[in-house]
Amino acid sequence: MPPKDFVSALEVAQRAGVSRSAVSRTFTPGASVSAETRKKVTDAAEALGYHVNELARGLMRNESGIVCLVVSDVATPYRSALLRELTSKLQNVGKVAMLINTDRSDGSVDRALSQAIRYRADASIILSGLPDASIVRLCLKNGQRLVLINRDDEEPGPLKINLDDFEAGERIVTAFARAGCRSLAFANSEAGTPSLMGREHGFVAAARKLGLEVSVERYGWTGYEAGRVLAQRLLTRTQRPDAVFCATDLLACGFMDTARHQFGIGVPQQLCLAGFDDIEQASWSSYGLTTFAQPVAEIASKAVEWLSTSEAADNILQHSVRLTAELIWRTSIRAG
Amino acid sequence: MPPKDFVSALEVAQRAGVSRSAVSRTFTPGASVSAETRKKVTDAAEALGYHVNELARGLMRNESGIVCLVVSDVATPYRSALLRELTSKLQNVGKVAMLINTDRSDGSVDRALSQAIRYRADASIILSGLPDASIVRLCLKNGQRLVLINRDDEEPGPLKINLDDFEAGERIVTAFARAGCRSLAFANSEAGTPSLMGREHGFVAAARKLGLEVSVERYGWTGYEAGRVLAQRLLTRTQRPDAVFCATDLLACGFMDTARHQFGIGVPQQLCLAGFDDIEQASWSSYGLTTFAQPVAEIASKAVEWLSTSEAADNILQHSVRLTAELIWRTSIRAG
DNA sequence: AACAATATTGCAAGCGCTTGCAAAATGGGA
DNA sequence: TCCCATTTTGCAAGCGCTTGCAATATTGTT
Numbered sequence: 248m249p250p251k252d253f254v255s256a257l258e259v260a261q262r263a264g265v266s267r268s269a270v271s272r273t274f275t276p277g278a279s280v281s282a283e284t285r286k287k288v289t290d291a292a293e294a295l296g297y298h299v300n301e302l303a304r305g306l307m308r309n310e311s312g313i314v315c316l317v318v319s320d321v322a323t324p325y326r327s328a329l330l331r332e333l334t335s336k337l338q339n340v341g342k343v344a345m346l347i348n349t350d351r352s353d354g355s356v357d358r359a360l361s362q363a364i365r366y367r368a369d370a371s372i373i374l375s376g377l378p379d380a381s382i383v384r385l386c387l388k389n390g391q392r393l394v395l396i397n398r399d400d401e402e403p404g405p406l407k408i409n410l411d412d413f414e415a416g417e418r419i420v421t422a423f424a425r426a427g428c429r430s431l432a433f434a435n436s437e438a439g440t441p442s443l444m445g446r447e448h449g450f451v452a453a454a455r456k457l458g459l460e461v462s463v464e465r466y467g468w469t470g471y472e473a474g475r476v477l478a479q480r481l482l483t484r485t486q487r488p489d490a491v492f493c494a495t496d497l498l499a500c501g502f503m504d505t506a507r508h509q510f511g512i513g514v515p516q517q518l519c520l521a522g523f524d525d526i527e528q529a530s531w532s533s534y535g536l537t538t539f540a541q542p543v544a545e546i547a548s549k550a551v552e553w554l555s556t557s558e559a560a561d562n563i564l565q566h567s568v569r570l571t572a573e574l575i576w577r578t579s580i581r582a583g
Numbered sequence: 584m585p586p587k588d589f590v591s592a593l594e595v596a597q598r599a600g601v602s603r604s605a606v607s608r609t610f611t612p613g614a615s616v617s618a619e620t621r622k623k624v625t626d627a628a629e630a631l632g633y634h635v636n637e638l639a640r641g642l643m644r645n646e647s648g649i650v651c652l653v654v655s656d657v658a659t660p661y662r663s664a665l666l667r668e669l670t671s672k673l674q675n676v677g678k679v680a681m682l683i684n685t686d687r688s689d690g691s692v693d694r695a696l697s698q699a700i701r702y703r704a705d706a707s708i709i710l711s712g713l714p715d716a717s718i719v720r721l722c723l724k725n726g727q728r729l730v731l732i733n734r735d736d737e738e739p740g741p742l743k744i745n746l747d748d749f750e751a752g753e754r755i756v757t758a759f760a761r762a763g764c765r766s767l768a769f770a771n772s773e774a775g776t777p778s779l780m781g782r783e784h785g786f787v788a789a790a791r792k793l794g795l796e797v798s799v800e801r802y803g804w805t806g807y808e809a810g811r812v813l814a815q816r817l818l819t820r821t822q823r824p825d826a827v828f829c830a831t832d833l834l835a836c837g838f839m840d841t842a843r844h845q846f847g848i849g850v851p852q853q854l855c856l857a858g859f860d861d862i863e864q865a866s867w868s869s870y871g872l873t874t875f876a877q878p879v880a881e882i883a884s885k886a887v888e889w890l891s892t893s894e895a896a897d898n899i900l901q902h903s904v905r906l907t908a909e910l911i912w913r914t915s916i917r918a919g
Numbered sequence: 920a921a922c923a924a925t926a927t928t929g930c931a932a933g934c935g936c937t938t939g940c941a942a943a944a945t946g947g948g949a
Numbered sequence: 950t951c952c953c954a955t956t957t958t959g960c961a962a963g964c965g966c967t968t969g970c971a972a973t974a975t976t977g978t979t
Contacts, residue, residue, distance in 0.1 A: 253703070253725050255935055266959045271937060278938095281945095281957060296721050298700045302641045303935040306964050311638060316682070321670065322863075327663035334657065334684040343698060346652070346682040348670040362679060364634045367589070385632050389589050471867060504868040527658075531807060532840040533869040591965055602929045607967060614968095615927060617975095639965040642934050 254295045263291035274299050305367060314342045314554065315363035317356060319349045319375035323470075323497065324526035325541060329374060329396070332547035340555050342369065349376055357382050364389060370554045373398060394550045399441035406553045407567045408546055412442045415539050415572050416449025419492050419521050422537075422574070424457055425583035426519050428490035431461040434477040434502055435494045436469040443469070443494045446523060450492050462488070469494060474501020482510050489518055490580075496522035496529045499536055503579065520579040523572070535578035542570050590631045599627035610635050641703060650678045650890065651699035653692060655685040655711035659806075659833065660862035661877060665710060665732070668883035676891050678705065685712055693718050700725060706890045709734060730886045735777035742889045743903045744882055748778045751875050751908050752785025755828050755857050756793065758873075758910070761919035762855050764826035766796040770813040770838060771830045772805040779805070779830045782859060786828050798824070805830060810837020818846050825854055826916075832858035832865045832874055839870060839915065856915040859908070871914035878906050 256270040263270070265284055272278035273288040280288075291297075305311035314337055320326050334344045345368060347359040356376035363371045364385065370392035377395075378386075383402050386393050393405035400407065416433075423431055433450050435443055447463060454461035464480050467473040474493060478501065481488055493499035499522030506512040506520075514520050522529060525540035549568055592606040599606070601620055608614035609624040616624075627633075641647035650673055656662050670680045681704060683695040692712035699707045700721065706728035713731075719738050722729050729741035736743065752769075759767055769786050771779055783799060790797035800816050803809040810829060814837065817824055829835035835858030842848040842856075850856055858865060861876035885904055 253700075253935090257935080267936085268938080268959060269957090271935095272958090275937075279957060284957080296724070298697060300642070300703060300935055301701045302638045302647060302703050303964085304937075305638045306636070306642060306935085306966085307937045309964080313681075320667075322660070322663040322667040324658070324660070327658040327666075330663075330682075331658040331684065331686070334682050335686055338684060338687075343702070344682045344684075345649075346666075346670050346680045348667065348674060348680075350667070350671055351674075361634060364589075365637045366679070367636060367638055388632070471863065500867065500869075508868045527807065528864060531836065532844045533836075589965090593965080603966085604929060604968080605927090607965095608928090611967075617927060620927080636965055639934085640967075642936085642965085643967045645934080 253300065254297045255300075256297070259288060259291045259295055259297045262295060263287040309367070310369055311367045312342055313345050313366055313368040314551075315345045315347055315359065315366070315368045315371040317347050317349055317359040317363075317371060317373045317375065317378075319355075321346075321348060321350075324528065325495070325497075325524040325543075326374060328526070329541075329543045329546065332543050333372065333550065336547045336551045337554075340551055342551070342554070354379075360386060364391065370394070372396065372550055392554055394553060396546060396550065397440070397442045399445075403566065405566070406550070408549055409567070409569050410442065410541065410572045411569060412445030412572075413449035413452075415523065415574075416446040416451070416492070417453035418574060419539075420450055420453035420457065420459070422521070422580055422583075423490040423492075423519055424459065426490070426515070426581040427583075428519050429459060430486060430488045430490070431459055432481050432488035432491040433461070433463045433494070434474065434481065434491050434498055435463060435465045436467055436473050436498065437465050438469055446492070446494055460486075460488075470497050471501035474498035474503075475505045478502040478505035478510070482506060482512065491518070491520055493520065493522045496524040496526040496536060496538055498522065499538070499579075500528055500534055503534060503536070515579050515581045519581060525575055529575075530577070537577045537579045538575055539572035540575050541572060545570055589636065590633045591636075592633070595624060595627045595631055595633045598631060599623040645703070646705055647703045648678055649681050649699075649702055649704040650887075651681045651683055651695065651702070651704045651707040653683050653685055653695040653699075653707060653709045653711065655691075657682075657684060657686075660864065661831070661833075661860040661879075662710060664862070665877075665879045665882065668879050669708065669886065672883045672887045673890075676887055678887070678890070690715075696722060700727065706730070708732065708886055728890055730889060732882060732886065733776070733778045735781075739902065741902070742886070744885055745903070745905050746778065746877065746908045747905060748781030748908075749785035749788075751859065751910075752782040752787070752828070753789035754910060755875075756786055756789035756795070758857070758916055758919075759826040759828075759855055760793055760795065762826070762851070762917040763919075764795075764855050766822060766824045766826070768797065768817050768824035768827040769799045769830070770810065770817065770827050770834055771799060771801045772803055772809050772834065773801050774805055782828070782830055796822075796824075806833050807837035810834035810839075811841045814838040814841035814846075818842060818848065827854070827856055829856065829858045832860040832862040832872060834858065835872055835874070835915075836864055836870055839872070851915050851917045855917055861911055865911075866913070873913045873915045874911055875908035876911050877908060881906055 256267050260267040260270045272280045273285050349355040356378045360382045372394045374396050387404045395405050396408050431454050433447050466476045512518050522536050522538040525538045529536035529538045592603050596603040596606045608616045609621050685691040692714045696718045708730045710732050723740045731741050731743050767790050769783050802812050848854050858872050858874040861874045865872035865874045
């Protein structure tokens with residue numbers, strides 16, 4: 248491999264005519280160094296092109312500054328938006344993000360976490376999948392913080408950030424009912440994650456309570472293509488629904504496109520549609536999708552805030568936060 | 584901070600009744616250890632929950648296994664797709680991605696690279712922005728590989744991966760001409776990056792050569808909103824273009840939506856449109872955008888391939904690769 | 920059975936850094 | 950001017966790992 252030859256603190260010390268400790272202290276916020284020494288050191292460092300070796304520092308301090316982001320489907324609008332917020336906020340508090348892609352086979356979340364341990368990450372944030380309980384314990388035992396976003400695990404220890412999925416499902420039923428819809432459907436993927444199922448359950452429960460007809464259709468992965476297939480299935484039924492709630496915006500886009508372009512169904516005139524996530528495309532004028540906004544910025548804030556809180560305050564802090572998804576009105580549901 | 588207490592190789596060694604070196608070698612591929620010792624070690628490691636400390640290993644080996652990805656606008660479809668490919672391919676060769684978000688102020692690319700140096704990254708891949716020449720030299724001097732994607736820098740040393748932007752601009756003119764378009768326009772952002780400008784120049788040059796009318800309009804950042812504004816400007820001209828090439832797909836989507844929904848212009852009947860990137864949305868049936876596909880998978884392959892090649896072969900290898908963007912025909916250009 | 924060739928092992932040094940401790944320098948009263 | 954309280958400084962130990970070297974164990978050959 249490359250012939251790395253980085254300049255070390257020793258070399259800086261020699262050039263500056265001070266001890267290596269002085270160099271170290273100069274680059275340690277809050278350490279005691281006279282202005283004069285500091286100047287000598289920074290000058291020498293500048294001249295030599297010195298950069299603290301965070302590997303060595305992490306080794307000593309037992310704190311690498313690394314936070315692992317465990318994620319699949321990175322290229323998806325919602326995921327990448329969350330990623331943007333997280334990386335940016337992490338950088339603001341002086342941490343750096345290590346991105347682990349779990350698109351591949353099963354058990355990849357566990358592999359990711361073991362990677363996090365090997366790099367002595369200060370924390371891991373899990374956006375996709377669910378780690379095995381044993382590895383969670385291992386992380387926690389090693390003092391590694393864990394946050395689960397929309398994961399809904401029961402294991403105590405990690406910070407769990409969730410949305411009010413069930414309530415969102417309920418709320419949208421009200422909106423559909425107000426628009427005069429009588430026959431509802433929920434278009435879901437087969438992923439079966441708690442957040443998806445929460446939306447479904449809330450939706451179905453509320454519809455039943457109002458005495459509206461309601462059915463559920465599930466297919467594939469949570470993307471545009473699945474939305475097309477689901478539309479295919481739901482819109483060819485003898486009794487076609489007049490309102491469908493799609494588990495995600497991506498699904499909703501596929502659904503809407505198929506309804507309009509393939510079946511010639513007017514949205515929202517003949518069919519009301521709603522989604523979840525509020526991805527950028529939902530606001531594009533081809534869609535104007537009424538949807539629930541995931542508060543990505545707030546999610547990210549909560550996560551990094553928790554990571555940077557001291558161990559002492561840890562017990563006081565609640566380990567579970569529930570945020571509410573705001574309903575964004577656009578034009579895919581008729582006015583009441 | 585957390586009371587980390589990871590188990591060390593020493594503890595494993597003691598439990599296994601071998602030397603610490605044996606433990607180290609067990610976890611070093613290709614090292615000499617008998618099957619018997621290896622078993623004792625792995626058992627002990629398993630029982631204790633031992634994980635190699637990559638920080639310490641990186642310190643010794645002078646090779647951290649970290650590759651920095653320097654990127655802005657992570658949440659954009661094209662960028663996140665590239666990210667997906669890169670992270671996944673890096674993991675395949677045993678590297679791990681450190682993601683640095685440069686959305687913020689100026690000079691952030693330089694800050695990112697200095698971060699990369701501090702973590703002794705084996706390499707950095709730059710997807711956005713352009714680093715200062717001095718810091719590039721610093722990276723190279725320290726044996727850190729550098730790859731620039733669509734950056735077009737002149738500095739020797741880094742691997743430069745580029746597309747045939749100019750030729751793409753030319754090719755699309757031919758397509759427009761064949762569709763009977765006579766008055767062309769290029770819708771660009773004000774970013775002015777070489778790849779964007781390449782497309783523009785190729786387009787303008789080819790149009791002139793064919794004696795077609797051609798104009799250029801530039802506005803804002805390379806996103807959906809800019810596309811709307813550009814449409815606003817171009818479509819209210821007294822002599823409205825009948826074909827426009829948008830610098831990116833995101834722009835094109837905004838442009839198309841505005842043309843259709845706000846101006847009631849038929850695409851492709853009254854207006855032919857093309858984009859660049861082939862983001863997922865381009866294939867959605869609301870758009871059916873004819874566009875040039877960035878070979879993201881191939882770009883990622885070339886990048887990580889180069890990173891894992893030996894220093895010796897380095898000189899032989901070319902430091903610049905040019906890939907071609909494939910024209911994907913959909914329905915936003917009339918049939919010839 | 921004896922020996923050379925090969926494989927495995929442990930020792931110890933060292934990667935670049937931080938930090939407790941004690942010595943040296945500095946400053947402020949009296 | 951001298952003494953004590955306060956910074957500032959350097960020393961040296963140690964973080965968890967790898968690896969060259971020499972010693973020991975294993976194997977194959979005749």
